[in-house]
Amino acid sequence: MSLSEEMIQEAQPYLIANEKHPFVQGIIKGQLTPAQLQYYDRQDIAFEYNEVAVITALVNASTSTEQALLFQKRLTLQLSMLKDWLKREPADGPHDWESLKQAPIQPINQLYRQHMVATIPTHSVLQILPSFAAGEWMYIELGKFMETQTRVETEPFRSFLTLSNQDFLGPRGYIQQFFDIIDHEAQTASTQEQQRAKATFLKSCLLEWYFWDAAYKQITWENWQTMALKGQAGLGL
Numbered sequence: 110m111s112l113s114e115e116m117i118q119e120a121q122p123y124l125i126a127n128e129k130h131p132f133v134q135g136i137i138k139g140q141l142t143p144a145q146l147q148y149y150d151r152q153d154i155a156f157e158y159n160e161v162a163v164i165t166a167l168v169n170a171s172t173s174t175e176q177a178l179l180f181q182k183r184l185t186l187q188l189s190m191l192k193d194w195l196k197r198e199p200a201d202g203p204h205d206w207e208s209l210k211q212a213p214i215q216p217i218n219q220l221y222r223q224h225m226v227a228t229i230p231t232h233s234v235l236q237i238l239p240s241f242a243a244g245e246w247m248y249i250e251l252g253k254f255m256e257t258q259t260r261v262e263t264e265p266f267r268s269f270l271t272l273s274n275q276d277f278l279g280p281r282g283y284i285q286q287f288f289d290i291i292d293h294e295a296q297t298a299s300t301q302e303q304q305r306a307k308a309t310f311l312k313s314c315l316l317e318w319y320f321w322d323a324a325y326k327q328i329t330w331e332n333w334q335t336m337a338l339k340g341q342a343g344l345g346l
């Protein structure tokens with residue numbers, strides 16, 4: 110079994126957990142509050158800007174010009190998707206990049222972002238790519254799952270986790286090309302390096318679950334602070 114096949118196989122329990130998360134179920138049933146949706150939106154735009162740094166690092170760490178061009182193409186797509194996203198004006202007012210810069214990065218988002226950027230100093234495609242590819246893989250798989258569900262057809266739920274851009278899919282789609290690169294790089298890596306890459310992939314899958322959870326519960330530094338200073342024990346969020 111190739112390294113990417115091992116990653117995908119071992120990530121299955123995380124995929125199922127993500128499918129079952131009340132936020133994902135809430136998208137299906139159209140049962141999320143504007144505050145939950147707004148929290149997700151703000152945190153996710155900031156998350157995707159952080160991905161720009163990770164994709165840029167992949168361009169730099171590429172082991173062939175072909176790889177560099179693929180990552181560069183993915184980087185351009187990321188920036189154009191972000192541009193479209195920022196252009197949208199949700200009901201609660203415009204969210205241009207200037208005002209988003211003021212939005213605080215909340216705890217789980219910070220943890221996930223730092224997990225990803227921590228791979229950058231390795232200068233290794235095998236270490237950096239799984240941190241990023243896992244999130245992309247998870248969204249693609251959740252998109253396929255959504256197609257099997259009878260879901261609410263009103264916005265904003267209808268477009269959420271809906272596979273629209275075909276560039277991600279198929280044998281020449283981004284995700285398959287990323288897995289092919291992981292397997293190519295694994296050929297010249299030690300067992301320890303391969304295991305580390307897999308652990309990074311799985312940790313991103315776990316943090317995907319916590320990203321939904323943070324939005325569902327609207328976890329902020331402020332309510333963390335309140336809980337701590339009130340002296341309450343446990344994860345009672």
Ligand SMILES: Cc1ncc(C[n+]2csc(CCO)c2C)c(N)n1
Nearest residue numbers: 153156157244245248249277317320
């Ligand atoms: C928490 C979180 N994880 C991963 C992504 C990445 N992502 C989700 S959809 C998409 C484009 C493909 O449909 C990409 C890159 C994200 N935005 N938020």
